[in-house]
Amino acid sequence: MSSAVIAKPLMRGLLAKRLRFHLVVAFTLSFVTAGTVKLLLGDSRKKAYADFYKKYDAMKSFEDMRAAGIFESVKPNK
Template sequence: MSSVIAKPVMRGLLAKRLRLHLAVAFTLSIACAGAFKVAVGDSRKKAYADFYKKYDAMKSFEAMRDAGIFESVKPRK
């Protein structure tokens, strides 16, 4: 006894699969963006804030001036 295999439904198949794939892609992209923000963005923002809490621009300028980096400023003797 042979059974008859039903024909696959082809009408609307692309639209149905596209909706599913777009929803999955959108969800994954939002999740990856959030993970990147938490893992990289927040830690980088904290590192910059910590650096500039202790940063003294005049002290840095004087160190570079004494090292002779600037051509327009003479080093102190």
């Protein structure tokens, strides 16, 4: 009968090697995700806010709310 000798697994430095690989992957994916969110959501949201405030009139909005009776401390103009 012959028995084959199984080699011991190399455990020294295994955690450091795997951790280094996973840290690189995690940072890469986080930067890619952050860039994608900025491009898809952030820039379009900034453009929508800019377009809204180009034609927004705060005084007209205030007068409309005052005429509707929303404010309790401001009397409507008669």
